[in-house]
Amino acid sequence: MPGLSRSDVEHVAHLARLGLTDDELGRLQGQLNHILDQYTKLAELDTDSIAPTAQTIELENILREDVVTPSLPVEEILRNAPDAAGGYIVSPPILSDESGG
Amino acid sequence: MTDLTRLLAHEMTDRLRAGEITSRALTEAHLDAAEAGNHALNAWLTIDRERALVEADAADVRLASPVGAADAHPLLGVPVALKDLVSVKGGQCTAGSRILEGYLAPYDAHITERLRAVGAVILGKTNMDEFAMGSSNEHSAYGPVANPWDLETVPGGSSGGSAVAVAAYHAPLSIGTDTGGSIRQPAALTGIVGIKPTYGRVSRYGIVAFASSLDQIGPFARDVRDAAALLHAVAGRDERDSTSASVPVPDELLHLPASDDEAAAGLRGKRLGLPREYFVAGMDPDSRRRIEESVAALEGAGATVEEVSLPHTDYGLATYYIVAPAEASANLARYDGVRFGPRLGDSDVLRNYLATRGRGFGPEVKRRIMLGTYALSAGYYDAFYVKAQKVRTLIKRDFDDLFERGFDALVAPTSPTTAFQFGAKMADPVAMYLSDACTLPVNMAGLPGISIPCGLSEGMPVGLQLIGPAWSELELFRLSRGFEALTSAAQWRGQEPTQLDLTTDPAQPTPAERAQALAQH
Numbered sequence: 001m002p003g004l005s006r007s008d009v010e011h012v013a014h015l016a017r018l019g020l021t022d023d024e025l026g027r028l029q030g031q032l033n034h035i036l037d038q039y040t041k042l043a044e045l046d047t048d049s050i051a052p053t054a055q056t057i058e059l060e061n062i063l064r065e066d067v068v069t070p071s072l073p074v075e076e077i078l079r080n081a082p083d084a085a086g087g088y089i090v091s092p093p094i095l096s097d098e099s100g101g
Numbered sequence: 102m103t104d105l106t107r108l109l110a111h112e113m114t115d116r117l118r119a120g121e122i123t124s125r126a127l128t129e130a131h132l133d134a135a136e137a138g139n140h141a142l143n144a145w146l147t148i149d150r151e152r153a154l155v156e157a158d159a160a161d162v163r164l165a166s167p168v169g170a171a172d173a174h175p176l177l178g179v180p181v182a183l184k185d186l187v188s189v190k191g192g193q194c195t196a197g198s199r200i201l202e203g204y205l206a207p208y209d210a211h212i213t214e215r216l217r218a219v220g221a222v223i224l225g226k227t228n229m230d231e232f233a234m235g236s237s238n239e240h241s242a243y244g245p246v247a248n249p250w251d252l253e254t255v256p257g258g259s260s261g262g263s264a265v266a267v268a269a270y271h272a273p274l275s276i277g278t279d280t281g282g283s284i285r286q287p288a289a290l291t292g293i294v295g296i297k298p299t300y301g302r303v304s305r306y307g308i309v310a311f312a313s314s315l316d317q318i319g320p321f322a323r324d325v326r327d328a329a330a331l332l333h334a335v336a337g338r339d340e341r342d343s344t345s346a347s348v349p350v351p352d353e354l355l356h357l358p359a360s361d362d363e364a365a366a367g368l369r370g371k372r373l374g375l376p377r378e379y380f381v382a383g384m385d386p387d388s389r390r391r392i393e394e395s396v397a398a399l400e401g402a403g404a405t406v407e408e409v410s411l412p413h414t415d416y417g418l419a420t421y422y423i424v425a426p427a428e429a430s431a432n433l434a435r436y437d438g439v440r441f442g443p444r445l446g447d448s449d450v451l452r453n454y455l456a457t458r459g460r461g462f463g464p465e466v467k468r469r470i471m472l473g474t475y476a477l478s479a480g481y482y483d484a485f486y487v488k489a490q491k492v493r494t495l496i497k498r499d500f501d502d503l504f505e506r507g508f509d510a511l512v513a514p515t516s517p518t519t520a521f522q523f524g525a526k527m528a529d530p531v532a533m534y535l536s537d538a539c540t541l542p543v544n545m546a547g548l549p550g551i552s553i554p555c556g557l558s559e560g561m562p563v564g565l566q567l568i569g570p571a572w573s574e575l576e577l578f579r580l581s582r583g584f585e586a587l588t589s590a591a592q593w594r595g596q597e598p599t600q601l602d603l604t605t606d607p608a609q610p611t612p613a614e615r616a617q618a619l620a621q622h
Contacts, residue, residue, distance in 0.1 A: 016458075016471060018459050019452075019460070035422060039423060041419050042419050042492055045416065047495070054314060057547055059301070062340070062343060081440055089439065092452070
């Protein structure tokens with residue numbers, strides 16, 4: 001499998017919403033490729049007929065009674081918010097001129 | 102007068118019940134030790150004296166009441182430390198990250214509620230690798246933790262602070278989490294007991310998530326009985342964590358044999374497997390000798406030990422480093438600078454994300470988010486993530502096959518090496534990841550695994566790992582208690598960490614200063 005190029009790394013960083021410096025992008029390119037080399041080992045195994053494991057204990061859906069229980073008070077939640085007003089969390093603008101909408 | 106910090110938790114229980122000591126005195130002794138040792142060890146991110154003393158006084162009231170103590174849990178009045186990813190209402194919960202700086206937990210984790218219900222005293226929160234990602238505690242945003250056996254070495258990770266708090270007598274008990282070895286490996290490197298229970302054994306409600314199909318909560322202690330008592334206190338079904346199972350938690354966890362003879366006799370006739378793949382390339386030969394001596398001791402006590410194979414062990418590392426980062430990249434999407442934590446860019450929401458996450462997360466966390474995002478991205482999902490989940494099936498089957506053949510448990514090293522120097526593995530992430538080669542397959546299979554001290558190599562602790570089938574914690578504790586009994590007279594058994602005396606000297610460098618000095622060599 002070909003390694004990650006610099007623009008691949010930039011693309012993944014964008015998908016992950018990580019703002020990385022040029023130095024970080026350069027370092028990560030080398031490190032990620034080194035780690036991805038380890039992954040190639042898995043290709044040795046024929047897994048065509050093997051079912052994937054997402055979790056290891058045999059749990060079935062567990063239903064509970066649909067009873068109303070108290071939620072956390074709004075003021076307790078807002079205390080952790082970087083910006084709040086009128087009982088709401090204030091978010092930075094989603095649409096702005098600079099980001100082009 | 103006895104130094105109260107040197108008592109085991111069950112000895113504290115006995116003295117509390119006999120009215121010989123108070124929980125306040127115990128708690129003060131531990132708070133003093135934690136405060137005195139934190140400069141040189143950096144094991145604690147917060148020490149909450151005020152809250153701890155309130156809890157201690159409440160425990161003393163219960164202990165003194167005519168009905169109180171008799172039916173109470175043994176941990177009533179006993180101090181405990183929590184890894185700083187366990188929510189304690191009104192307290193910080195940083196998970197070792199800058200991105201949670203200033204966040205105050207609005208509710209108690211399930212295990213915090215359980216500890217309060219039994220009357221344990223929470224001393225504070227311990228240092229850890231950021232978001233539990235690391236094997237050395239050097240990835241904490243709040244500085245590394247030193248190992249009291251050699252202050253220039255790491256304590257292991259990610260629960261390094263919890264391990265050191267117990268090893269250095271700041272607390273008799275602590276809570277850690279284990280996603281790929283984060284309880285067992287630091288327990289081994291600091292010479293104490295640590296268990297990762299079966300996936301689903303302990304509710305994770307109120308715990309900061311790393312990789313949700315792997316994370317489990319477990320105890321650290323200085324002996325097997327104490328670890329079992331702490332697991333007993335926190336285990337069991339909680340409807341707020343849909344993966345917590347309704348498997349009964351046996352009260353026998355509180356009644357492991359006190360007598361060494363009885364404990365050792367329990368090993369007779371046990372059938373143990375020794376997986377040959379766990380003696381990995383790069384394993385330190387002297388650590389290996391400690392494991393071989395331990396196996397000989399178990400055989401001497403009447404257990405049979407057969408060499409067995411877990412043929413997919415070698416694929417564990419690659420599988421883990423796809424599955425865990427993939428789950429982490431999804432779990433860590435919630436740290437967005439909108440609802441809690443610092444917000445580092447304000448002009449629009451995308452810039453806020455990039456700045457807050459780019460600057461709020463440390464290098465190892467960013468590396469794993471990148472790996473996970475890549476493994477889940479369009480075009481690579483089948484090649485990486487689905488493939489890894491299939492190999493996970495093969496790894497789990499290896500274990501299932503052995504337990505179906507009747508093995509009571511598997512015996513293995515916990516870590517390929519003893520504690521390493523600060524900086525030794527920081528430049529090469531894969532070298533760091535290999536620290537968990539013997540522990541992470543157990544998480545992949547969802548099984549319980551315990552690390553117990555089995556001797557020293559060049560003066561540094563070595564851990565023996567016992568791995569059992571799902572829900573076999575009681576059996577693992579019994580076997581471990583048997584091994585502990587066999588080695589009760591060993592010279593290393595009563596030995597305190599070699600550099601413990603230095604840790605209370607305020608003139609000693611901090612762990613960060615030591616790491617920096619070593620890096621300049």
